[in-house]
Amino acid sequence: MLIHNCHTHTFSSNSVPENLLPCGLVRFLARRRFLRRFARFLNRLNPLSSDDIFDRFATFLRIGSRPQKAIFKDLQNVYPAGTKFVVLSIDQAYRGAGNVPQPFEKQLEELEELKQIHGDVLLPFVFVDPRRNDVMSLALDCLENRGFAGIKLYSQYGYFPYDERLTELLKYAETHQIPIIPHAAAAFGDYRGSKAELWNLLNQCKLENIDLKAVIETLTKDYRRWGTIRQKICSFFGHPVQYLYLLNQYPNLKISFAHMGGNQDWSYYPPSKEEIEKYGNIVGEIKALLKTQENPQLLKEKLEAAFNLNWLFLIEQMMREYNNVYADISFTLSNPQFFPTLNNLLADNTLRSKILFGTDYYMVEVDTSEENFYSALRQGIGEENFRQIAETNPQVFLESRSRILA
Numbered sequence: 001m002l003i004h005n006c007h008t009h010t011f012s013s014n015s016v017p018e019n020l021l022p023c024g025l026v027r028f029l030a031r032r033r034f035l036r037r038f039a040r041f042l043n044r045l046n047p048l049s050s051d052d053i054f055d056r057f058a059t060f061l062r063i064g065s066r067p068q069k070a071i072f073k074d075l076q077n078v079y080p081a082g083t084k085f086v087v088l089s090i091d092q093a094y095r096g097a098g099n100v101p102q103p104f105e106k107q108l109e110e111l112e113e114l115k116q117i118h119g120d121v122l123l124p125f126v127f128v129d130p131r132r133n134d135v136m137s138l139a140l141d142c143l144e145n146r147g148f149a150g151i152k153l154y155s156q157y158g159y160f161p162y163d164e165r166l167t168e169l170l171k172y173a174e175t176h177q178i179p180i181i182p183h184a185a186a187a188f189g190d191y192r193g194s195k196a197e198l199w200n201l202l203n204q205c206k207l208e209n210i211d212l213k214a215v216i217e218t219l220t221k222d223y224r225r226w227g228t229i230r231q232k233i234c235s236f237f238g239h240p241v242q243y244l245y246l247l248n249q250y251p252n253l254k255i256s257f258a259h260m261g262g263n264q265d266w267s268y269y270p271p272s273k274e275e276i277e278k279y280g281n282i283v284g285e286i287k288a289l290l291k292t293q294e295n296p297q298l299l300k301e302k303l304e305a306a307f308n309l310n311w312l313f314l315i316e317q318m319m320r321e322y323n324n325v326y327a328d329i330s331f332t333l334s335n336p337q338f339f340p341t342l343n344n345l346l347a348d349n350t351l352r353s354k355i356l357f358g359t360d361y362y363m364v365e366v367d368t369s370e371e372n373f374y375s376a377l378r379q380g381i382g383e384e385n386f387r388q389i390a391e392t393n394p395q396v397f398l399e400s401r402s403r404i405l406a
């Protein structure tokens with residue numbers, strides 16, 4: 001079996017903004033040899049926990065303190081030779097969390113060099129934030145000349161996926177079927193700048209007829225979410241509903257929702273019978289209303305209702321509604337409690353061809369080791385299902401049009 005891990009990272013901790021705690025601490029500790037011993041000591045200090053959380057955190061910090069090359073090597077060592085890896089770059093310079101020590105261009109250069117060494121098994125994705133000066137040229141250069149295979153978005157850092165500065169790039173991606181991976185777990189990353197600037201950014205929302213303030217207020221009270229208020233507010237930027245707007249403009253964009261909604265929403269899946277009855281086709285309804293623009297009042301109601309729904313519930317509907325929408329199970333499925341849910345989803349004929357294997361290496365080290373995640377999952381869903389999500393589906397998702405022509 002030719003395994004594809006469709007969601008990994010190899011950026012070093014010097015690509016993380018300085019004000020991001022615990023990352024400042026991260027850099028301080030990472031340089032110190034006593035880190036492991038210190039972690040063990042902290043574990044012992046916490047007598048109620050049989051958990052090795054500090055140990056795992058120490059491992060996470062240790063991996064991040066190394067160069068990309070070494071981080072990738074460690075990843076490769078977990079899998080059989082020939083395994084392919086989607087490696088997602090990250091640009092956190094505009095999330096209002098302070099200076100990023102390593103320039104983003106340098107991170108891309110390192111990935112490009114790694115790609116030259118490893119060839120086919122490494123599929124780097126270029127991160128796109130419209131606030132970066134001339135991001136369009138940078139991304140196009142990466143895709144056309146530097147061996148990059150796709151685009152990574154993380155809207156929760158403070159921008160909308162349909163930002164006008166991305167128009168040309170999105171058209172290009174649609175034409176050439178370039179795969180796009182947006183962050184799609186509610187209440188994780190966020191924009192850390194001032195409140196005034198945050199509202200300034202939120203007001204760029206193109207869903208003009210919704211009551212923005214009320215929708216965001218609802219998001220901050222969502223019973224499923226356990227993030228900070230700021231994270232809950234920022235989930236608005238990358239909400240699946242925003243992608244309905246995007247897909248209305250570019251219906252053939254090839255998108256894979258990272259984390260498939262995230263563990264917070266997987267814990268509340270499936271929704272209640274009443275919710276399924278009421279909202280079981282809300283994606284199809286919004287899609288039609290956006291297209292015709294014939295009933296703005298009904299569209300407003302449906303959009304506002306959708307913002308309040310379970311992300312997995314919405315993504316599942318989007319995978320049915322759009323041939324070109326996929327989702328990866330990275331991070332989320334590091335919790336074996338969700339294996340039965342995944343098996344159920346994979347038993348569905350349509351969804352079966354849309355789910356992709358990914359782990360979120362090495363972010364997921366704070367939860368479990370790469371090796372444990374991969375082997376537990378493979379065992380938990382069985383060989384046939386694993387082949388489907390790790391080989392069959394990724395081959396379709398990762399094939400871009402230019403390569404088909406070549």
Ligand SMILES: [Zn+2]
Pocket residue numbers: 007008009088360363
């Ligand atoms: Zn990730």
